[in-house]
Amino acid sequence: xxxxxxxxxxxxxxxxxxxxxxxxxxxxxxxxxxxxxxxxxxxxxxxxxxxxxxxxxxxxxxxxxxxxxxxxxxxxxxxxxxxxxxxxxxxxxxxxxxxxxxxxxxxxxxxxxxxxxxxxxxxxxxxxxxxxxxxxxxxxxxxxxxxxxxxxxxxxxxxxxxxxxxxxxxxxxxxxxxxxxxxxxxxxxxxxxxxxxxxxxxxxxx
Amino acid sequence: xxxxxxxxxxxxxxxxxxxxxxxxxxxxxxxxxxxxxxxxxxxxxxxxxxxxxxxxxxxxxxxxxxxxxxxxxxxxxxxxxxxxxxxxxxxxxxxxxxxxxxxxxxxxxxxxxxxxxxxxxxxxxxxxxxxxxxxxxxxxxxxxxxxxxxxxxxxxxxxxxxxxxxxxxxxxxxxxxxxxxxxxxxxxxxxxxxxxxxxxxxxxxx
DNA sequence: ACCTAAACGCAAAATATTTGCTTTTTGCTT
DNA sequence: AAGCAAAAAGCAAATATTTTGCGTTTAGGT
Numbered sequence: 479x480x481x482x483x484x485x486x487x488x489x490x491x492x493x494x495x496x497x498x499x500x501x502x503x504x505x506x507x508x509x510x511x512x513x514x515x516x517x518x519x520x521x522x523x524x525x526x527x528x529x530x531x532x533x534x535x536x537x538x539x540x541x542x543x544x545x546x547x548x549x550x551x552x553x554x555x556x557x558x559x560x561x562x563x564x565x566x567x568x569x570x571x572x573x574x575x576x577x578x579x580x581x582x583x584x585x586x587x588x589x590x591x592x593x594x595x596x597x598x599x600x601x602x603x604x605x606x607x608x609x610x611x612x613x614x615x616x617x618x619x620x621x622x623x624x625x626x627x628x629x630x631x632x633x634x635x636x637x638x639x640x641x642x643x644x645x646x647x648x649x650x651x652x653x654x655x656x657x658x659x660x661x662x663x664x665x666x667x668x669x670x671x672x673x674x675x676x677x678x679x680x681x682x683x684x
Numbered sequence: 685x686x687x688x689x690x691x692x693x694x695x696x697x698x699x700x701x702x703x704x705x706x707x708x709x710x711x712x713x714x715x716x717x718x719x720x721x722x723x724x725x726x727x728x729x730x731x732x733x734x735x736x737x738x739x740x741x742x743x744x745x746x747x748x749x750x751x752x753x754x755x756x757x758x759x760x761x762x763x764x765x766x767x768x769x770x771x772x773x774x775x776x777x778x779x780x781x782x783x784x785x786x787x788x789x790x791x792x793x794x795x796x797x798x799x800x801x802x803x804x805x806x807x808x809x810x811x812x813x814x815x816x817x818x819x820x821x822x823x824x825x826x827x828x829x830x831x832x833x834x835x836x837x838x839x840x841x842x843x844x845x846x847x848x849x850x851x852x853x854x855x856x857x858x859x860x861x862x863x864x865x866x867x868x869x870x871x872x873x874x875x876x877x878x879x880x881x882x883x884x885x886x887x888x889x890x
Numbered sequence: 891a892c893c894t895a896a897a898c899g900c901a902a903a904a905t906a907t908t909t910g911c912t913t914t915t916t917g918c919t920t
Numbered sequence: 921a922a923g924c925a926a927a928a929a930g931c932a933a934a935t936a937t938t939t940t941g942c943g944t945t946t947a948g949g950t
Contacts, residue, residue, distance in 0.1 A: 493929075494928065494929090529930055531929080535928080
């Protein structure tokens with residue numbers, strides 16, 4: 479009943495992999511075509527050609543299974559565009575992420591992940607966001623830009639973004655996004671005030 | 685069968701109220717003494733002296749019931765201390781809130797609320813936080829301090845705080861909190877730059 | 891006092907979940 | 921290449937849960 483997450487099972491052999499794939503696909507199929515309210519383990523098992531007990535033993539319950547499927551989806555969307563500046567990259571990525579997460583399947587995926595009792599999964603989400611911020615930051619530094627630390631980006635960008643996704647249903651204006659980004663970059667510039675004589679400004683903070 | 689949340693029922697009469705109270709108390713009791721993993725509707729119903737069907741009809745399922753109970757608890761903790769300055773008030777409240785939410789029951793309560801499918805409940809949480817920020821802000825303005833808008837406080841304080849509560853299990857150093865508060869107030873001061881000739885500088889922090 | 895609709899209790903029915911046991915499969919070893 | 925031990929899956933019975941129909945109680949209004 480515990481936390482048999484999935485991929486890193488002790489024995490991820492052929493059949494196990496096949497079952498996992500079949501079950502995941504069954505979930506996705508039923509989520510697409512079907513009713514959002516009803517979605518049972520026996521139903522998924524039948525479509526996947528698997529016994530319910532298999533699902534229960536591997537995932538524990540429906541919530542964990544749904545969270546697992548949603549997390550897998552979340553991992554795909556990592557392809558930040560290069561707009562030539564950190565501010566632009568952040569804006570572009572946030573807008574794209576926002577659009578994805580306010581869509582019906584996106585919102586449901588987020589809910590499914592939050593509904594899971596396994597907080598290791600939430601950690602993964604955080605790490606995923608951190609990785610993206612890291613990528614954008616390093617790209618900026620390579621350009622010679624000043625860039626806030628990943629921690630600052632998380633606190634000033636990802637955090638409010640996520641907060642709004644979770645706690646309001648209203649849309650977020652790109653204007654608001656721009657404000658957060660400005661704040662993030664301003665905080666960075668404040669920490670390294672542009673001294674008149676300095677040749678360059680290494681982007682370190684924290 | 686949908687969202688008979690609770691208090692604002694069309695008929696909140698004596699018996700309904702009594703049942704609600706009994707069920708809520710049963711949940712609290714079982715949560716305290718009992719095992720966190722198992723906690724079933726029939727079990728709660730028995731302790732509350734109520735039929736399971738009553739619970740199912742009123743709350744829909746276990747997750748909604750737990751979220752309902754947790755939300756009620758959350759509403760009690762509103763008593764921000766007055767430390768004499770906005771920075772102090774924010775720091776004090778955040779520390780107290782943090783301690784409460786990182787405790788075992790606090791963390792479980794948060795999880796229960798996030799696990800609920802009803803996003804109206806999350807909205808309530810947000811409104812609760814906004815109300816506290818509003819209180820602190822007005823208190824600061826009454827003192828003659830400069831204070832950021834509630835929106836800014838939400839974005840720079842509540843959002844990162846909540847993000848860490850949800851996405852990491854690690855502790856948050858009060859130092860980190862202080863950093864967020866500084867940022868929030870700094871953003872405010874940037875909007876209202878301290879003119880040299882001004883008699884006093886209200887929102888000075890440490 | 892009476893009436894109506896909402897809430898509840900009860901119990902049967904329908905579903906979902908757990909569990910014991912057997913069989914298949916996998917990764918490794920000989 | 922065959923064999924072995926452990927892991928995972930199937931199957932079916934046993935449990936537990938959720939749903940539902942129907943009669944009864946009760947709150948709120950006329």
